[in-house]
Amino acid sequence: MLEQLSDKVKQELREWTERMVGPERKERLQALARTGNEYGVDPFGFNLDYSLSALAPFFWLYRNYHRVETFGVEKVPKGRVLLISNHSGQLPMDGAMIGVALLLEADPPRAIRSMVEKWVPSLPYVSTFMARVGQIVGTPENCRRLLESDEAILVFPEGVRGLGKLWPQRYQLQDFGLGFMRLALETDTPIVPIAVVGAEEQSPALVDVKPMAKLLGFPSFPLTVTGLPLPLPTKYRIYFGDPLHFTGRADDEDSELDKKVRTVKTAIQGMLNQGLKERQGVFW
Amino acid sequence: MNQDPSKRPAVVITGISGNLGRALAKVLHKHERIIGIDRRPFVGRPKDIEMHQLDLRKKKAEDVFRKNDIRAVIHMGIMHDPRMSEEEHHSFNVVGTTRLLEYCARYKVPKVVVLSSANVYGPSPDNSNFLTEDAPLMAASRFSGVRDLIEVDMLAHGFFWKHPHIQTVILRPVHIVGPTIKNAPSNYLRLNRPWVLAGFDPMVQLIHVDDVARAMVEAALRPEPKGVYNVVGPGEVPLSSIHRELGHSAIPVPHPVARPLLGLLFKYRLANFPPPELDHIQFLCNVDGSRWRKDVDWTPRFSMRDTIRSVIGE
Structure with missing residues (x-):
């Protein structure tokens, strides 16, 4: 019973996706099914079939709610690449929108992986959803393995510090972790800086109720204007920068790595400032 | 070669009377002289297998090593019984293994294969998707x-480092399943209405018992393998796909409820899976x-x- 119902919902969602993306893009998305086994999943649990259904609401949000505009998506090189972006918005909608952008706008479409927080696998439903749409727990081993098989990996070096940003800190990049730079050096991977403009206003939060976060085991518990951290229909602009190549030792001192990381951070901040200057308003 | 066939170098298998041991013996006994050691009787033992029904912890076990020329030992006499007292469990497994490794060193057995399990890494929310041997x-x-x-x-790992002249191989296979296997994963997959945890559907790895038997033969007879190895079967698949394949209708149980509930069921012997499973x-x-x-x-x-289908005997 339940299975039939879920199959029906899946089918409906699938058709919704197909209507939104059009027949030509649909074919090209279908071609992404590459490493699946007889049960339709790749070794990491990514399932294209499931994804094309489950992502329908995100395609809708991309087109009609956040009305995402992308700039320079063609700069993302083929083969292994680390996509490094600012992070904000209480809910990781920025990650979803970057992922959808590469499915809908990139040529050929690219199914990216993002590195999710270690607490995600302990959340029911969310953990399954994330795994089936290709998202991976952010351990260095996972990242290395995927880069070695030439995948595109999205990393938010601000992590939860970025996600839980409060209103006064919007568009100010928080501390970047150094892990991504080590992996880039180790696996000789180019870095594409990304700036997402629009997400930082989607759920304005004024306070982080830390005791509540602790109680629930969440990384933060922001109180937003809307009560829940539901995103407002802000207009998204996603800027892709030129690929940056770094050389050096992966096991170098933190201070050396930090210099390289600052180059990436500067590139992102530059695009953020540019984007903020260019836009006429938060919602349009 | 006029050698007496009963005196050629033997392969010693501990835990031979279990389902996995019997599968291994079946693959191996046609080519190799086998000596089995187990506390339990070997039901349906082929005639050419020499069997010693004894406990590894007993002095008598050493006689097997003293009296025979042994080319390899395959150690899988390791017990996994959640109902057994922890003390007995620990003594049988740890003391038994310690003794066995002592005999191997004393009588210069050239090859020692120890069957461990990929379960030693332990499931956890912060695990990487693929754990390597050094995890x-x-x-x-x-x-x-x-x-x-x-x-x-x-213990086996320590033995590997301490005795560089002995080739020690530690195999860590993923969940072993098969028609006759009665370990926790096989038993679980034989339930018609198995529990699943609502909203969780991890990727799992299974390996067929006969593939594990083949792996142990490779480990024991080939010269190359040395050290620790994870042994993976045909790959990984979501738990839900396995239930679908077997035609099960799984019962989703919210995870905060599942643990205490299973704890009670286990305590009153209504379920045979301890909650941490x-x-x-x-x-x-x-x-x-x-x-x-x-x-x-x-x-x-x-x-x-x-x-997958092998658990229901197909």
Whole structure:
């Protein structure tokens, strides 16, 4: 019973996706099914079939709610690449929108992986959803393995510090972790800086109720204007920068790595400032 | 070669009377002289297998080593019974393994294969998707009942370093399933209405018992393998796909309820799975088998579908 119902919902969602993306893009998305086994999943649990259904609401949000505009998506090189972006918005909608952008706008479409927080696998439903749409727990081993098989990996070096940003800190990049730079050096991977403009206003939060976060085991518990951290229909602009190549030792001192990381951070901040200057308003 | 066939170098198999042991004996006895050691009787023993029904902890076990020329030992006399007292469990597994390794060193057995398990890493929400052989053995941090299995693995590991002239191989296969196998994963997959944890559907790895038997033969007879190996079967698949394949209608239980409830059921003997086993249907514990694949040119014989269906005897 339940299975039939879920199959029906899946089918409906699938058709919704197909209507939104059009027949030509649909074919090209279908071609992404590459490493699946007889049960339709790749070794990491990514399932294209499931994804094309489950992502329908995100395609809708991309087109009609956040009305995402992308700039320079063609700069993302083929083969292994680390996509490094600012992070904000209480809910990781920025990650979803970057992922959808590469499915809908990139040529050929690219199914990216993002590195999710270690607490995600302990959340029911969310953990399954994330795994089936290709998202991976952010351990260095996972990242290395995927880069070695030439995948595109999205990393938010601000992590939860970025996600839980409060209103006064919007568009100010928080501390970047150094892990991504080590992996880039180790696996000789180019870095594409990304700036997402629009997400930082989607759920304005004024306070982080830390005791509540602790109680629930969440990384933060922001109180937003809307009560829940539901995103407002802000207009998204996603800027892709030129690929940056770094050389050096992966096991170098933190201070050396930090210099390289600052180059990436500067590139992102530059695009953020540019984007903020260019836009006429938060919602349009 | 006029050698007496009853005196050629033998392969000693501990735990031979179990289902896995019998599968191994069946593959091996046509080519090799086998000596089996087990506390339990070997039901349906082929005539050419010499059997010693005894406990490894007893002095008599040493006679087997003193009186025979032994070319390899395959140690799988390791008990996994959640109902057994922890003390007895620990003594049988750890003391038994210690004694066995002593005999191997004393009588200069050239090859020692110890069957461990990929479970020693332990399922956990922060596991990487594929654990390599150097990952820490964390299973006991969430499930103290598996402490002695980790100890056995580490004893073998220590032995590997201490005796460079002996080729020690430690195999850590993923969940072993098969028509006659009665371990926790096979028993679980035989339930018609198995529990699943609502909203969790981890990728799992299974391996067919006959593939494990083949892996142990490779480990014992080939010269290349040395050290620790994860052994993976046909790959990984979501738990839900396995239930679908077997035609099960799983019961989703919210995870905060499942643990205390299973605890009660286990206590009153209404279920045979201790609550920490739930981690295996909630979190990842998958391993990278590429080292084994490369070193011995390994490919499993059983496809994913055949491996899954083997639990119901197909």
